[in-house]
Amino acid sequence: MTDLNTRRYMVVKNFIKQGIEDGSWAEHKRVPSENELVETCGVSRMTARRALDELTEEGILYRAQGRGTFVAPKKLHSPMLEIRNIADEVKERGNEYSNELILLQKEHCPTHLLHYFDLEEGEDIFHSIMVHKENNKPIQIEQRYVNPKAAPDYLKQNFNEMTPNVYLSEMAPLTQAEHQIEAKEADPFMRVTLKLQEHEPVLSIDRTTWSKDLLVSYCQLFHPASRFKLTGRFTTEHQLTEL
Amino acid sequence: MTDLNTRRYMVVKNFIKQGIEDGSWAEHKRVPSENELVETCGVSRMTARRALDELTEEGILYRAQGRGTFVAPKKLHSPMLEIRNIADEVKERGNEYSNELILLQKEHCPTHLLHYFDLEEGEDIFHSIMVHKENNKPIQIEQRYVNPKAAPDYLKQNFNEMTPNVYLSEMAPLTQAEHQIEAKEADPFMRVTLKLQEHEPVLSIDRTTWSKDLLVSYCQLFHPASRFKLTGRFTTEHQLTEL
DNA sequence: TAGTTCAACTTGTATATACAACTTAGCATA
DNA sequence: TATGCTAAGTTGTATATACAAGTTGAACTA
Numbered sequence: 153m154t155d156l157n158t159r160r161y162m163v164v165k166n167f168i169k170q171g172i173e174d175g176s177w178a179e180h181k182r183v184p185s186e187n188e189l190v191e192t193c194g195v196s197r198m199t200a201r202r203a204l205d206e207l208t209e210e211g212i213l214y215r216a217q218g219r220g221t222f223v224a225p226k227k228l229h230s231p232m233l234e235i236r237n238i239a240d241e242v243k244e245r246g247n248e249y250s251n252e253l254i255l256l257q258k259e260h261c262p263t264h265l266l267h268y269f270d271l272e273e274g275e276d277i278f279h280s281i282m283v284h285k286e287n288n289k290p291i292q293i294e295q296r297y298v299n300p301k302a303a304p305d306y307l308k309q310n311f312n313e314m315t316p317n318v319y320l321s322e323m324a325p326l327t328q329a330e331h332q333i334e335a336k337e338a339d340p341f342m343r344v345t346l347k348l349q350e351h352e353p354v355l356s357i358d359r360t361t362w363s364k365d366l367l368v369s370y371c372q373l374f375h376p377a378s379r380f381k382l383t384g385r386f387t388t389e390h391q392l393t394e395l
Numbered sequence: 396m397t398d399l400n401t402r403r404y405m406v407v408k409n410f411i412k413q414g415i416e417d418g419s420w421a422e423h424k425r426v427p428s429e430n431e432l433v434e435t436c437g438v439s440r441m442t443a444r445r446a447l448d449e450l451t452e453e454g455i456l457y458r459a460q461g462r463g464t465f466v467a468p469k470k471l472h473s474p475m476l477e478i479r480n481i482a483d484e485v486k487e488r489g490n491e492y493s494n495e496l497i498l499l500q501k502e503h504c505p506t507h508l509l510h511y512f513d514l515e516e517g518e519d520i521f522h523s524i525m526v527h528k529e530n531n532k533p534i535q536i537e538q539r540y541v542n543p544k545a546a547p548d549y550l551k552q553n554f555n556e557m558t559p560n561v562y563l564s565e566m567a568p569l570t571q572a573e574h575q576i577e578a579k580e581a582d583p584f585m586r587v588t589l590k591l592q593e594h595e596p597v598l599s600i601d602r603t604t605w606s607k608d609l610l611v612s613y614c615q616l617f618h619p620a621s622r623f624k625l626t627g628r629f630t631t632e633h634q635l636t637e638l
Numbered sequence: 639t640a641g642t643t644c645a646a647c648t649t650g651t652a653t654a655t656a657c658a659a660c661t662t663a664g665c666a667t668a
Numbered sequence: 669t670a671t672g673c674t675a676a677g678t679t680g681t682a683t684a685t686a687c688a689a690g691t692t693g694a695a696c697t698a
Contacts (some may be wrong), residue, residue: 160652180510185678196653201679202437209452217679218660225510335578335598353596353620355578377578377596403682428648435690439683444649460649 160195164203167193172223182220183213223305237318243287250288253311254345257282261297268360269299269367278306280316283345291379296371302363303321316369324363332358333382336374346376353377403438407586409447410436425463426456435585482558485529493531496554497588498524504540511603512542513611521549523559526588533589534622539614545606559612567606575601578620589619596620 168184171177186194189200189247204221207213211336215221224274230318261277263268278298283290296316303323320326334356338348346354357373411427414420420421427435431445446466450456458464485492504512504520512520521541526533536553539559546566556563581591589597600616 159650167427187678198654199652202651215679216661218662218677220678275644282548332624333598334624335596335618337594337620351594352581353578353580355576355598359671375578377580380577382574382576401681430648443686444684447649458649459691460693461647463691483692534647 155267156332159191161202161206164189164193164195164200166205167238168203168207172212177223179223179225181223183223185220202361204314223392236332237290238284239315239316239318242284242291246279247287251285251315252285253310254283255279255282256307258300258307265297266296266369268370269297276300280306280311282311282316284315289379291375293374294371295343296369296376298369299367302366302368316353320361320369324366324368326368329361334358335377338374346374348376348377355380355382357382402437403436403442403488404445406519407432407436407438407443407600408450411446411450413506415455422466424466426466430465450534470602472622480558480561481535482525482561485527485534490529491531493528494554495528497525497526497527498510498522499550499554501543501550508540508559509615511613512540513610519543521546523549523554525554526560528556534587534618536588536617537614538617539612541612545611547608559614563604563612569606569611571603571604577601579617585617589617591619592621598623 167189168188171183176181182206186197186200186204189195189203190197191331193200198372204213204215208215208221209329211224213221214224235341237250240248259279261271261275265271265277266273266275271277278300279296280298281293281295284294296318298316298320300306303320306319307317309316309319314322336354336356338346338352338354342348342351342354348354354374355377358371359373360367360370399430403633404487404574409431414426418504420426421492426447428439429443429447432438432446432531433440436443438506447456447458451458455465456464457467458530474598482492482494500522501519502516502522504518506516509516509518514520521543522539523541524536526539527535527537537559546563549559550560551564554564557565566634579599580593581597585597586595597617598620601613602609602616603613
C-alpha cells in the first residue's frame with residue numbers, strides 16, 4: 153500500500169494548497185504554470201497537470217487556456233443540504249465547539265406529530281433541546297423529537313461527546329431527509345438563548361430524517377440571521393450532450 | 396475551434412453513456428476495460444482512461460482496482476435548489492401570476508462583482524429589479540445583474556411575457572448554480588414593496604448561475620417570511636465502496 | 639480436499655513527447 | 669499613431685510506454 157502522501161501528484165497538490173494557505177498566492181493570483189512545476193517539483197508535466205486539474209475540480213483553482221492557472225475566490229460555504237455535523241463544521245473553521253443541553257426527556261408525543269411517527273395518542277417520544285456554540289457564542293438551537301423505535305437509548309447518551317445527529321446516524325443510517333427553510337421572527341426564548349440583537353430574525357430549518365421507511369427524527373434548527381448562511385452548489389446533469 | 400464532439404475522449408464518453416442508456420450495460424455491470432476501449436474505439440489507453448475517469452467523477456460509473464469499471468446505480472436525485480420558474484409555481488397553485496418592473500437599465504458593474512463577471516472597472520452590466528405577485532400580493536423581489544456577454548439583448552426583453560429566469564435559460568443553458576440563503580431584517584424598500592408587517596423578516600436567496608464557464612447572472616431574491624417556505628427532499632447516495 | 643502459488647487481467651501512477659488552441663505583449667508596418 | 673503580425677508562453681488533447689498494485693481463477697501441491 154503506497155502512502156498517499158508519497159504520490160507525486162499529491163506532493164504537488166499539497167505544495168499548491170500550502171502556498172494558498174500561507175498566503176503566498178492570494179485570490180485571483182497566478183500559481184506556477186505546469187512547466188514551472190516540472191522544474192520546481194521535479195515531476196513530469198502530466199503529473200503537474202493532474203495536480204492542477206484536481207484542484208480545479210475541487211474549486212480551489214480555476215484555469216484559463218493561454219493565460220494560466222489562478223487561485224479561486226474562497227467560497228463562504230457551509231454545504232447546503234448535505235447533513236453535516238455542526239461540531240465538525242465549527243472545527244473546520246478553526247474555532248472551538250461546545251454545546252449546552254437544555255432539555256432531555258421522555259414525553260407524550262405532540263399530537264401534530266403523532267401520525268408522522270406512527271404513534272398513538274399518549275405514547276412516548278424523546279425530546280431534546282440543546283444549544284450549539286462556536287467560540288462560546290451560540291449559533292444554533294436544536295430542538296429534536298426522536299423515535300424510540302429508532303434509538304431506544306437516546307436518553308442515556310452523552311451529547312458532549314457526540315451530537316444527536318452523529319449518534320442517530322450511527323444507530324440507523326440515514327436514507328432520506330426533508331427540509332423546510334424559513335425566515336422567522338425570534339421569540340423571547342430565542343432572543344435570550346441566541347443572544348440576538350433587537351428585531352434580529354432567525355433562519356429556521358426543519359429537518360425530518362428517515363432510515364429506510366422508519367421516521368427517525370424531526371428537528372428544528374434556529375440560527376441567528378447575523379451569523380449564519382446556508383450555501384449550496386449544484387450542477388445540472390445531462391447538459392453534457394449540448395456542449 | 397474544434398467541435399467538442401470530435402474530441403476523442405468525448406467520443407468514448409458518449410459511447411459508454413449511449414450503451415448505458417440503451418440498456419447494453421445494466422447497473423453494476425462491467426463496462427469495457429481501458430484496453431478493450433483501446434481496441435474498439437481506436438484510442439490510446441490514456442484517452443480511454445480519461446473518459447472513464449470523468450464518467451466516474453460524474454457519478455455514472457464506479458471503478459475498482461483489479462476488477463474493472465462498473466455502471467453506478469442511478470441516483471434518486473432531488474434538486475433542492477432546482478431553479479423553478481416562479482410564474483409556473485404560482486399557476487400550479489391555481490393562482491394568478493403578475494409582476495411589476497421597477498428598474499431595467501445598463502450601468503457600471505459594482506466593484507464587488509467585477510471579478511465574478513470578469514469585467515474591468517467602468518464596464519457595463521445589466522441591472523433589473525422586479526416584483527413578482529401572486530393574486531396581486533407581492534411574494535418576491537428580484538434584483539438581478541446580468542452579464543452582457545451572455546444576454547446582449549436583455550434590455551429589450553418584455554418581462555411580462557417571460558420572467559428573466561426563463562429568458563436567460565433560453566439564451567444560454569444553465570450548467571451550474573450557487574445559492575446562499577439567509578434570514579434578514581427588512582429594509583424600508585422591502586417593507587413597502589412586499590407589504591410586510593412590522594418587524595417581519597425576509598428570506599433572502601442569493602443565486603449565481605453559470606452556463607459552462609460563463610457567469611450569466613447574479614440575483615438576489617427576497618421573500619416575505621410569512622408567505623414563503625423553501626422545501627426540499629433528498630436521498631443519500633449509495634456507498635459504492637461497500638459493494 | 640484444502641491450501642498455495644502463479645499467471646492474466648484489471649485499474650493506478652508516472653514519464654516523455656508532440657501538436658493544437660488560446661492569450662498577451664512587443665515589434666513591424668502602413 | 670494606429671493596425672496587424674509574430675513569437676513566446678500557457679493550457680488542452682492525444683499517444684506510447686513502463687511499472688505498481690489489486691483481483692481472480694486456474695493450476696499445482698501437500
